[in-house]
Amino acid sequence: MNREDLQNEEKNRVSFINSNNGMRYERCSGSGGGVAAADDTITVGFSQVGAESDWRTANTESMKSTFSEENGYELIFDDAQQKQENQLTAIRNFIQQEVDYILLAPVTETGWDTVLQEAKDADIPVIIVDRMVDVSDDSLYTTWIGTDSLLEGRKAAEWLNAYTTAKGIDAKDVNIVDIQGTIGSTAQIGRSKGLEEGVDNYGWNLLAQQSGEFTQAKGQEVMESMLKQYDNINVVYCENDNEAFGAIDAIEAAGKTVGSDIANGEIMVMSFDTTNAGLTDTLAGKIACDVECNPLHGPRAEELIKALEAGEEVEKLNYVDEEIFATDDTVDKVKAVNSLDEEGEYDVTPITQEIIDGRAY
Ligand code: GYE
Numbered sequence: 001m002n003r004e005d006l007q008n009e010e011k012n013r014v015s016f017i018n019s020n021n022g023m024r025y026e027r028c029s030g031s032g033g034g035v036a037a038a039d040d041t042i043t044v045g046f047s048q049v050g051a052e053s054d055w056r057t058a059n060t061e062s063m064k065s066t067f068s069e070e071n072g073y074e075l076i077f078d079d080a081q082q083k084q085e086n087q088l089t090a091i092r093n094f095i096q097q098e099v100d101y102i103l104l105a106p107v108t109e110t111g112w113d114t115v116l117q118e119a120k121d122a123d124i125p126v127i128i129v130d131r132m133v134d135v136s137d138d139s140l141y142t143t144w145i146g147t148d149s150l151l152e153g154r155k156a157a158e159w160l161n162a163y164t165t166a167k168g169i170d171a172k173d174v175n176i177v178d179i180q181g182t183i184g185s186t187a188q189i190g191r192s193k194g195l196e197e198g199v200d201n202y203g204w205n206l207l208a209q210q211s212g213e214f215t216q217a218k219g220q221e222v223m224e225s226m227l228k229q230y231d232n233i234n235v236v237y238c239e240n241d242n243e244a245f246g247a248i249d250a251i252e253a254a255g256k257t258v259g260s261d262i263a264n265g266e267i268m269v270m271s272f273d274t275t276n277a278g279l280t281d282t283l284a285g286k287i288a289c290d291v292e293c294n295p296l297h298g299p300r301a302e303e304l305i306k307a308l309e310a311g312e313e314v315e316k317l318n319y320v321d322e323e324i325f326a327t328d329d330t331v332d333k334v335k336a337v338n339s340l341d342e343e344g345e346y347d348v349t350p351i352t353q354e355i356i357d358g359r360a361y
Helices: 003-019 054-066 084-096 113-121 149-166 186-202 216-229 241-253 276-283 298-309 353-357
Strands: 025-027 042-048 073-079 101-104 126-130 143-146 175-180 205-211 235-238 268-273 289-292 317-319 324-326 333-337 343-350
Touching (some): 042 054, 042 084, 042 298, 054 073, 054 126, 054 241, 084 101, 084 113, 149 235, 149 289, 149 324, 149 333, 175 186, 175 216, 186 205, 205 216, 235 241, 241 276, 268 276, 276 289, 276 324, 276 353
Parallel strands (some): 042 073, 042 101, 101 126, 175 235, 235 268, 268 289
Antiparallel strands (some): 025 073, 289 324, 333 343
């Protein structure tokens, strides 16, 4: 391709961006309409779920800083605002633009067969990031990198069992509400299931389950309404940190105290993600246990692309190792089975300011 062709191609891309109101599409490399990428630049289209949580912001940053111009990429970033239809449009646009790779962080697991078949027909490898897709034919995507949400849920349930047991609290006195994530997303499915298994195994009362859409605002709204409906809630199982922030605000606004001393009327908040703000609340005793979900997938996705570029085989499923943090040291280890049916023993780390300061998100 000569220089003029490249420039024309560049113009097409820019007009394409404008034709989508320039809102959701964002060019993350290139010199603002100047000479387009060199021939060895790898073009990546990334369809991101949205910007619903601190976790998601950290994930977006990780992807943008990895797939940068300096690193040899042209990234076309699309924020789907939590809507699958926007993701379908984005992927079709990436196909039309003949990107080298499509990265997809799918909002929910189902509904991808047709568009992934289109990407396959166009010979564009698709790397699924973060949440999973549930497709009839696994060859519709090349590989997946993300977290084991079911294991996360099981870790949280095992921690709750160990904690309440250590404090001499009877399982029948544990009254839980579950503020779920986006219904149908891998993170919701796994975390809800982990809790439900705990309810079955240990005999806790699960008073209610309702989606907080992984956002602080909705988490607060759902908690407000649950507090009006039930006067005996003593554990709030939030499926991410932002929901926990909203739930904490709702509990405090209702004149109740957030904390682990549930035998004396406090309401315990549990969470996932271990964002900086989440761990700060853990240190303050407001989130009793925060199960890590690591969002820094940029370098991991890049490693997969490099392997594919080198013609190497990559694993279909790539799970990230994650930790557990708690306010105190009542529980030091939990045993849990992961999605591959392997039992593991996981340390629970009492959080410190030093740990928070040393973390990247
Ligand atoms: O926990 C939540 C985000 O899919 C693992 O999505 C991700 C989840 C994460 O909105 O904060």
